[in-house]
Amino acid sequence: MRAQKLYELEKKKLELKRDAELQHIKDELKAGYEYVRPINVIKRTLANAAKEPEIREDLFKIGLNMATGYLTNKVVPAKAGGPIKKWLTSFIQEKVGGYVSENGDSIKLAAEKFALKLLNKISRKKSTSPDDGSEPDGELSKSAA
Numbered sequence: 001m002r003a004q005k006l007y008e009l010e011k012k013k014l015e016l017k018r019d020a021e022l023q024h025i026k027d028e029l030k031a032g033y034e035y036v037r038p039i040n041v042i043k044r045t046l047a048n049a050a051k052e053p054e055i056r057e058d059l060f061k062i063g064l065n066m067a068t069g070y071l072t073n074k075v076v077p078a079k080a081g082g083p084i085k086k087w088l089t090s091f092i093q094e095k096v097g098g099y100v101s102e103n104g105d106s107i108k109l110a111a112e113k114f115a116l117k118l119l120n121k122i123s124r125k126k127s128t129s130p131d132d133g134s135e136p137d138g139e140l141s142k143s144a145a
Contacts, residue, residue, distance in 0.1 A: 061104045068100045069093060 034040060049055045072093045100107060 060108060061101065064100055064104055064107065065097055068097055072096050 049059075073089075076089045076092055
């Protein structure tokens with residue numbers, strides 16, 4: 001009888017150990033699967049690329065050129081008009097794009113300065129106006145008296 005209980009306890013202990021090992025293997029497989037999923041590979045690649053200053057600079061210039069091309073196309077649409085207007089539009093886009101490509105660093109600095117001024121102005125505006133609509137301390141003490 002005692003041997004039977006010991007046997008069942010040992011069996012239960014082995015089953016629990018097996019279940020824990022099985023769960024560990026399942027967790028490892030799931031982690032491995034998540035690691036090799038295409039979206040996660042792309043995310044890691046982009047995160048690593050974003051850390052490289054050269055790649056960040058190139059991405060900024062590409063984005064700047066794309067935005068310039070889009071804005072130039074909106075200002076001077078190439079679809080309307082004859083061949084001279086289309087040629088003129090292409091010429092303008094090429095010259096503006098070339099200027100942006102050559103002066104990307106100075107444009108970036110100007111954009112950063114503009115963004116900082118804008119953020120400072122917004123933060124000053126928020127700090128001078130009360131958020132909760134209550135009166136300033138001086139007026140509150142006068143009305144409470």
